[in-house]
Amino acid sequence: VKNYPDEIKVIFLILEPLFILKNKRVFNYERKEYLSPSANCKIISSISYHIPLLRKIYSKAYLELWAQFRAIIREQPRFDLIHADFVYPQGYEACIIGRLLKKPVVITSHGSDLMINVNKKWIVKRRSTYALNKAQAIICVSKVLKEKAVSLGADKSKIFVIPNGADTSRFKPIPQNEVREKLNLQVNRKIILFIGRLHPIKGPNFLIDAISQIVNEKKQKELLLILIGSGSMEPGLKEQVTGLNISHNVLFAGGITHKEIPCWINASDVVCIPSQSEGFPAVSVEALACCKPVIASNVGGLPEIITNDDLGYLVEPGDTCQLAHAIKNALSREWDTDKIARYAHERYSWQTIAQSTADVYKFAIDRFSNPNTIKDLDV
Numbered sequence: 001v002k003n004y005p006d007e008i009k010v011i012f013l014i015l016e017p018l019f020i021l022k023n024k025r026v027f028n029y030e031r032k033e034y035l036s037p038s039a040n041c042k043i044i045s046s047i048s049y050h051i052p053l054l055r056k057i058y059s060k061a062y063l064e065l066w067a068q069f070r071a072i073i074r075e076q077p078r079f080d081l082i083h084a085d086f087v088y089p090q091g092y093e094a095c096i097i098g099r100l101l102k103k104p105v106v107i108t109s110h111g112s113d114l115m116i117n118v119n120k121k122w123i124v125k126r127r128s129t130y131a132l133n134k135a136q137a138i139i140c141v142s143k144v145l146k147e148k149a150v151s152l153g154a155d156k157s158k159i160f161v162i163p164n165g166a167d168t169s170r171f172k173p174i175p176q177n178e179v180r181e182k183l184n185l186q187v188n189r190k191i192i193l194f195i196g197r198l199h200p201i202k203g204p205n206f207l208i209d210a211i212s213q214i215v216n217e218k219k220q221k222e223l224l225l226i227l228i229g230s231g232s233m234e235p236g237l238k239e240q241v242t243g244l245n246i247s248h249n250v251l252f253a254g255g256i257t258h259k260e261i262p263c264w265i266n267a268s269d270v271v272c273i274p275s276q277s278e279g280f281p282a283v284s285v286e287a288l289a290c291c292k293p294v295i296a297s298n299v300g301g302l303p304e305i306i307t308n309d310d311l312g313y314l315v316e317p318g319d320t321c322q323l324a325h326a327i328k329n330a331l332s333r334e335w336d337t338d339k340i341a342r343y344a345h346e347r348y349s350w351q352t353i354a355q356s357t358a359d360v361y362k363f364a365i366d367r368f369s370n371p372n373t374i375k376d377l378d379v
Contacts, residue, residue, distance in 0.1 A: 080104075081104050081365060109139070109279070115278075133155075188222065270294070273296040
């Protein structure tokens with residue numbers, strides 16, 4: 001928000017879930033963490049009821065719609081445009097609100113909403129298609145997502161590719177020994193870092209297999225893989241590590257806050273993203289901003305980030321031999337960190353992303369006001 005042009009003011013409408021009949025309790029209230037209000041940022045909130053039976057019949061979107069309307073009626077905010085993150089349910093809800101309030105809508109697709117979720121249920125696909133058709137503009141964080149949106153019937157002329165950015169004031173090089181001492185990590189070890197959900201789509205099991213291959217070759221006995229995150233695979237991954245006899249080489253660090261991520265990235269030697277599917281993972285850009293090379297699967301938007309071998313390596317998803325080879329090469333190479341930092345700053349700073357997004361807002365308002373006189377926007 002702080003990087004938007006001064007004329008743009010943002011109102012965040014945040015839903016606070018109240019779960020009904022969860023864990024044998026009638027009510028379980030979950031309050032969200034808020035951004036700090038500022039001159040160009042206001043926050044309003046509303047309780048959203050989550051009822052298990054109704055969620056099964058895909059009425060969650062309507063419960064959230066009701067919560068949003070309550071907040072709008074109560075607060076009476078003045079606004080010119082609605083911007084929703086993710087196509088469904090947020091984008092779908094935004095389009096309904098926009099139609100009722102006669103406001104233009106911009107939707108950002110981040111990856112899983114178009115690459116995974118639309119394939120799960122017919123009703124999700126239908127509502128996602130509705131949102132893509134009704135929005136005045138769509139932002140996709142990668143070219144592959146734009147192609148997917150077009151395949152679902154979205155008008156190509158209103159889709160813009162704007163990648164995720166990194167806060168380069170926070171994600172920047174910090175002396176490795178300094179952060180390792182802070183995190184109680186050994187200075188002399190080579191560290192591979194994984195940040196993400198411990199879920200099959202993220203491929204942490206393939207990364208563990210690759211580490212095992214390297215360790216068994218007795219070329220990197222002091223290699224340490226750090227897994228940051230939690231998820232359904234955690235118990236199985238721990239069994240995998242024990243079975244491969246590499247407990248000394250794998251650290252499950254659990255979940256951390258976003259504020260802590262720069263330290264962990266700077267403590268590492270290489271960041272790995274072994275996903276089976278991706279949109280445009282922010283951690284890839286954040287790693288580059290910290291001057292760390294990235295080894296990533298050749299899927300989704302990742303080839304648009306790791307465009308050459310000066311930034312890292314791309315490997316085929318699920319190919320543990322190729323992944324192990326890339327890790328060994330990355331650890332034995334001297335990287336041009338200045339070149340990596342320049343690339344990250346020039347393409348992915350929030351100042352650049354914010355200005356491009358502001359241009360899309362103007363396009364969407366013009367399209368809504370004058371649907372027959374649309375000009376192309378070069379973003």
